[in-house]
Amino acid sequence: GWSKPDVAAPGTNIVSVASSTGNGAQSLTGTSMASPHVAGIAALVRQAHPDWTPAQVKAAIVNTATHDLYTGANRTGEVYGPARVGSGRVDALAAVQDTVLAYNTDDPEQTSVSFGVVPVGDSTVTLDKTVTVTNLGTSDQTYATSFSTSTTAGGATITASPAQITVPAGGSAQVTLTLTADPATLARDIDPTQAVTQSGLDREYVTRLTGRLVLTSGDTELRVPVQAVPRATSALTSSALTFADAAAATADLQVSGRSLDTTNNLYSFATPLVLAATSPALDAVDPAVTSPSAVASADLRYVGWGTTAPAAAAAGDDPTTGALNVGIAVNGEWANLGAASTPVVDIDVDGDGSYDYETYVQKVSGADLTIAWTVSLSDGSTVAANFVNEFTGTVDNGAYDNSVVVLPIPLDIIPEGSTPTLSVWTYSIYAPAGASGVVDEVAPFTVDPYDPPLWFDSNVGRQTTLVDGATTITAHKGTGAADAQVLVLYPQNDTPESRVQLVDVTVPAPTVTTTTLKVTGGTKAGQQQTLTATVKPKAATGTVAFLDGTTQVATATVTNGTAKATTTLSGGTHSLTAVFTPDSGLYAGSTSAAVTVKVSASKTSTSLSLSPSKVTVGKPVTAKVTVRSDTAPVAGATVEVVEGGKVVATGTLTGTGLTGSASIALPTTLTAGKHTFTARLVGTADLAASTSAKATVTVTKARPAFDLTTPSWHLPRGSAPTFTATVSGPSGAPTPTGSVVVLVNFQPLHSFQLVAGTGSVTAPSLRFSAVVLAVYSGDASYEPSVTGGFISVTR
Known part of the structure; x- marks a missing residue:
């Protein structure tokens, strides 16, 4: 591992030359001011010791930066440790005058010592690092050695030995730094100079054991910054997921192995998911081109998904208040998730082939809060912000030095019944050339967050389960469970390989019937x-x-x-x-x-009766049709009344059971004479057709209504009146036909044929009053008739 920063230098309200002003000045704050300060000291050291290497110049500056910095004014409050200020504040004079250099034996150019991230399993871990002390002066030097602790990690310790060294002029000596980490005493401590919360939320942090190797000789003090991250690790695995039989709705996922001691604020978790994709390792990259570790931290290994919607529904809550959780495992380790590598999930909610939302990992600006941001791709608005791995910094949520992560996506953007398509990929500014920032991706896959193949209970109300000793996670079977495989993430296990496990699912096949x-x-x-x-x-x-x-x-x-x-x-x-x-x-x-x-259709018989059997033209006649069936009900069947092969009326049978009847009015347009009818049942799939015996009705001629009209029956001499004859029968009866002759004083004027029952004739000029008669000839339906009137002619 690397230990940074090396030193602290004045960088607040520093007055320096203002660019492009000639001799103007300006006051600035930041590393842009502190770095030139250190560069100037390096120049002075180099001037004093022109034959020293860059590593020796650096060691002189780091070793002599022995001034502590405090959180409060006037040297009050907590003292900043190496993770914040390195050795301490630089001292230019001491650096120039120094002739004894202490530095990392294995990596002299680093000067500082870092044990890196040290997994601590079920037994005490002891590691040694050495510091070489070189005397470039002209006289022997003797130093007392000690380790000054700045930040703690429970009971873990770093010690220095031997307690005293003598470094001959022109010679070297070594000091051994021993890290001892007992898993029983590790705790999740925070640097006392750090705020516990940011924006009202528990910040994420890395528990470090830090301090300085201190060499003292009289009033002279030399320092070497030392850092270690002893991390308690779990060793969890899960059993195969086996349903007892085809009818079993649930099965137990047994998580066993070493879990972390919760009494020391250390927690271990297991996150069961449905495996969605497996991705092969990427080809190695050239370190001269880009960062292999950054690329490895974005090299997808597995992708899985889970949902809390069924659990919410089972609890009587709205399932859309749950989350779709996408789990991602990579082949390398990220130092700081969302910095060098960023996991991304694109979501096509409606299946139209266009992604509607995107969820990506990014820290809150200026804070140690790692968030899975979900944004709308239509307008760029943020629709949700959730902590990765479902936890704040209250626990180690995997934001640092890890390889597995869970991205929660709110289900309120995914309506019930939707089966969104997800595209999972990773982005990095260190992506190989030509990759447009995309490091790796898996093929899109479709999920049903409301009916997953498997869903899991949780003892903390999330996708994730807290594991404290042997722990049982209940898995619920859904559609497609037999074809599923479980991906379990263990963020607190010690390696990328051990943090993931593929678990087979066995659902016995149902008995064939x-x-x-x-x-x-x-x-x-x-x-x-x-x-x-x-x-x-x-x-x-x-x-x-x-x-x-x-x-x-x-x-x-x-x-x-x-x-x-x-x-x-x-x-x-x-x-x-x-x-x-x-x-x-x-x-x-x-x-x-x-x-x-x-x-087959039921046999039937049909009978017909007519009432009355004798009528005058235009009077109604009712045909009663009765049908009897052997086996099938007849109600609703159609019957027809037929004369001479022509259907003159139809009806629908009513009744219950095997007998039904219909009373059907025959047309009132029947002409005078004898009419013979039959009734027939229209056959159906259920009823065979049948025809009745013949029935007759006699229709006699009707006496018509006969009127003769003229505009006026009183006329002056010489008028030529027009007479109109109208012949009509009963309502619905045939319209009378035939001829009408009009007589004036018994002398015929004209004979005309009725058209639509009427006709007109104009008489010659009348000089005298006269009797006017109209004689109707009759036709096939109507008897002859006479009508008339008297027209008065005045002088």
């Missing part, structure tokens, strides 16, 4: 059929649906391997099947072979 169908009963329309389904094995229970083609005609419960129902099939050919649906997952459903049943 067979269903046979037998049909008995009548074969004529209206007769009942008995449907008997036999299901084997007899222990299988459930229901049978009896289908005629695709139409369900009956259902029945299976009892002792048998289901019975009755139905009445219509006439025609039927293809019947029995479909067994088990009420337990122990058994598979089955469908019988089709049974063909032919049902």
Whole structure:
């Protein structure tokens, strides 16, 4: 590992030359001011010791930066440790005058010593690092050695030995730094100079054991910054997930192995997910081109997903208040998630091929809060911000020095019934050239967050489960569970390989069933059929649906391997099947072979009576048609009244059972004479057609209504009146035809044919009053008739 920073230098309110002003000045704050300060000291050291190497110049500056910095003014408050200020504040004079250099034996150019991240498992870990002390002066030097602790990690310690060294002029000596980390005493301590919360939220932090190797000789002090991250690690694994039988709704995922000691604020977790994708390792990259570690931290290994919607629904809550959780495992380790590598999830909610939302990892600016941000791709608005791995910095949530992460996505952006498509990829500014920032990606996959293949209970109300000793996680079976594989993430395990586990899922296949169908009963329309389904094995229970083609005609419960129902099939050919649906997952459903049943139409007889049997033209006649059937009900069937092969009236049978009748009004347009009718039943699939015996009705001529009109029956001499004759019959009767002759004083004027029952004639000029008569000839339906009037002619 690397230990940074090396030193602290004045950088606040520093007055320096203002660019482009000639001799102007300006006051600035930041490393842009502190760095030139250190560079100047390096120049002075180099001037004093022109033959020193850059590593020796650096060591002189670091070793002599012995001035502590405090959180408060006037040297009050907590003292900043190496993680914040390195050795301490630089001292230019001491650096120039120094001739004894102390530095990392294994990496002299680093000067400082770092044990890096040290996994601590089930036994005490002891590691040694050495510091070389070189005397470039002209006299021997003796130093007392000690380790001054700045920040703690529970009971972990770093010690220095031997307690005293003598470094001969022109020679070297070594000091051994020993890190001892007992898992029983490790704790998750925070640097006392750090705020516990940021923006009101528990910040994320790395527990470090830091301090300085201090060499003292009289009033002279030399320092070497030392850092270590002893991290308690779990060693968790899970059992295979095996459902007891095909009917089992749940199974236990047994998590076992070494978990962390919660009494020291250390927690270990397991996150079970449904495996979505496996990604091969990327090819190695050239360190001269980009950072191999950054690329490895974005090199996808596995992708999985889970959902808390079913758990919310089971608790009686709105399932859309849950989360779709996407788990990502990479082949390397990120030092700081969301910095050098960023996981990204694109979400196509509606399946239209365009992504609607994007979830990515990024820290809150200026804070140690790692967030999974979900934004709308339509307008860029932020719709949700959730902590990665579902936890704040209250616990080690995997934001630092890890390889697995869970990105929560709110389900309120995914309506129930939706099956969104997800695209998971990683981004890094260190992506190989030509990759447009994309390091790795997996093929898009579709999920159903409201009906997943598997969902899991949690003892902390999340996708993740707290593991404290042997822990059982209940898995619930959903659609497609037998084809699923579980991806379990263990963020507190010690390596990228051990932090992931693929767990096989076993769902025993249901017992195969067979269903046979037998049909008995009548074969004529209206007769009942008995449907008997036999299901084997007899222990299988459930229901049978009896289908005629695709139409369900009956259902029945299976009892002792048998289901019975009755139905009445219509006439025609039927293809019947029995479909067994088990009420337990122990058994598979089955469908019988089709049974063909032919049902013939019922024989019928039809009778006809007419009432009255004798009428005048235009008077109503009622035909009563009665139909009797052997087996099938007749109500609703159509009957026709026929004369001379032509249908003159129709009706619908009413009644119950096998007999029905219809009273049908015959047309009132029947002409005078004898009419012979028959009634016939229109055949259907259920009823065979039949025809009645003949029935007759006699229609006699009617006396018409006969009127003669003129605009006025009183006229002056010389007028030529027009006379209109109108002949009509009863309502609905035929319109009278024939001819009318008009006579004036018994002298015929003109004979004309009726058109639509009427006709007109104009008389010559009248000089005297006259009798006017109109004589109707009659026709096939109407008798002859006479009418008239007297027209008065005045002088």
